[in-house]
Amino acid sequence: MGRVAGKHRVVIVGGGFGGIRASQELAKYSDEFDITLVSDKSHFEYHAALYRVVTGRSPLEVCIPLSTIFESSPVNVVEDTIQTVYPKTKQILGKDGSKYSYDSLILALGSENAYLNVPGLKEHSFTLRSINDALRLKEHIHEIFINAAISLKNGTRQPIHIVLVGGGPTGVELSGELAIYARHMARRHRLDPNTIIIDLFESGERLLGTLDKKISEIAFERLHYLGVNIFLNTPILENRIEAAYLADMKLKTKTLIWTAGVTTNPLYARIKGLSFNATNKVLVDLSMQAKGFHDLYVIGDAAASMYSGMAQSALYDGEFVAECLRRKLHGRPIATYNPHKPIFAIPVGLGWAIVVTKIGVFRGKLGWILRRAADFRFFSSILPLQKALIAFSDGYQLSETCPICSKPNRLHSKV
Ligand SMILES: Cc1cc2nc3c(=O)[nH]c(=O)nc-3n(C[C@H](O)[C@H](O)[C@H](O)COP(=O)(O)OP(=O)(O)OC[C@H]3O[C@@H](n4cnc5c(N)ncnc54)[C@H](O)[C@@H]3O)c2cc1C
Known part of the structure; x- marks a missing residue:
């Protein structure tokens, strides 16, 4: 150079x-x-x-x-x-x-x-740190729904069991969204939505452990309402293709999503x-x-x-x-490092979010609006206004490659 x-x-x-x-x-x-x-x-x-x-x-x-x-x-x-x-x-x-x-x-x-030296975890789990991770996970989820529908037609029932490990912001937002999305997918694939199981495991004693206890309770209630099974104080010990080994538990799952270590x-x-x-x-x-x-x-x-x-x-x-x-x-004295305390804005299922600010906690639809406002504010800070609007509105576009789920539907066009 x-x-x-x-x-x-x-x-x-x-x-x-x-x-x-x-x-x-x-x-x-x-x-x-x-x-x-x-x-x-x-x-x-x-x-x-x-x-x-x-x-x-x-x-x-x-x-x-x-x-x-x-x-x-x-x-x-x-x-x-x-x-x-x-x-x-x-x-x-x-x-x-x-x-x-x-x-x-x-x-x-x-x-x-970070896979915390848990045997088999890196090789056999999904995660969510990049666009490639997101697309790989999405493809896998559609695959298990397609296979479950085929096996149902053939007279055998293949249960759908999605396991997330890590009750931090990523585990909470993903399990909440998946709970709604999986039910919607089940209907599309002509499966019984009540047979889909989504479990969230956390090794600590509460979800969102770095935030206030009250916030953990709000997240817990919301996920519980959405049908996510939450297991606290349950670390993962081992993961193999056919099963995940958790403290006191062996789970049969083809879908283990690891969000617990960084x-x-x-x-x-x-x-x-x-x-x-x-x-x-x-x-x-x-x-x-x-x-x-x-x-x-x-x-x-x-x-x-x-x-x-x-x-x-x-x-x-x-x-x-x-x-x-x-x-x-310019030979001037150094600036003082003085960042604001971050605002936590955690979506928990379609159009619903918890937002923790200095002045209070907002939840539900209002939380969601605040969260989307923060998304837009970010885009407009790195892009000219017109391009920021395009990036923001891209988030409302559907993008399905699964032949069954790619038809337009009301649920996802709403948010
Ligand atoms: C699923 C998820 C959700 C999140 N949600 C939020 C949220 O809602 N709010 C929030 O405040 N934070 C959130 N975070 C955290 C936030 O994304 C990180 O704190 C932030 O990305 C850190 O910024 P950074 O610049 O340090 O690194 P990054 O934004 O990760 O950027 C690192 C860059 O370096 C590049 N790179 C890496 N290695 C090399 C190399 N050897 N050579 C050249 N380039 C390299 C990478 O490709 C990448 O472009 C989330 C994180 C995840 C994973």
Whole structure:
């Protein structure tokens, strides 16, 4: 990568929430910064809407091309997977030996699933961290419904049993949505909706364990109302293709969805000299530089910062780090890291959500409206208004490949 005379070269790795926001903020000062965003995908993934893809909505709301986000922007967008970081020589190495030199490097690589050393879990489970995960799970669910309908015609009954492990926000939103979607699919496939079983297992003593107890109770009641069986204090011990082994229980299921473990992107562990906290997040200083390093910034899920692990914090980090770089360039004192406490907005089944804010808790339809408003606010923060409207309305489009479910229906056109 050549140097543009007089400009400070910033390379940002990761085209997710933190990386996009940092790039867009720095782009406002393109006379001072030469900005390159390197990401392993050509698109950004809006994780908050992944569960909707599983249950029949368009993937277009989730996948926004980086070329659309950075259209007519001075940011150079490069698709590459970074393998190694050399902080001493200020270079990073891509997949095919490509090298990128920087004056400042921002790493915003996000997180990955952690399978907690449970035998068979990674190989035999489904998960929900990417669009590929969502589409794979969706295809599988349709397959089991098709097979169940065939076996019913042949006189044998093949029960449908979906098991989710992890009662955090992802497990709660996905089980709630699946409970409604599975009943709707059952009717379409001429199966008895009452024979579909959806179980949610949580190793802790309540759902949404990081939130207030009252919120856990609201989520529990809502899922119970939707027909999800909730098992608390039940860790998973082993998963095989034919059965999942849980504490005191063996379950026959072909569909185990793992949403319970998360860990920092493995690239960080390969950077010599980085320090990590007990949850494997990278220790950073007050300006989000990796502890003990200069000009190497870590933001988003991987940073050991106050509210890391949420899109809202990654977005704040992106903005903050851009401000830090500007101040440093101008020899001004560093900014103060002061993120807002994140707002939790957890959908629990078609048109219903719990929203936890500073001023109170909103639930039901109102919660859902607030949640969709937050989705739109996000899209309009990264895209021009017209494109934000398109991305938002894509979330209302049906997208079914299953020959039986692809016919238009009233249930899903409502939301
Ligand atoms: C199902 C689900 C639902 C969620 N819902 C919410 C929600 O409602 N609200 C909320 O606040 N948070 C939510 N989150 C959390 C939120 O998505 C994360 O906190 C956020 O994505 C973190 O942003 P980030 O920039 O650190 O990483 P990411 O947004 O994950 O971006 C990381 C980027 O780095 C790229 N990358 C990784 N490795 C490399 C490499 N070696 N080279 C090049 N590029 C690389 C990835 O492809 C990706 O583009 C949800 C997460 C999930 C999984």
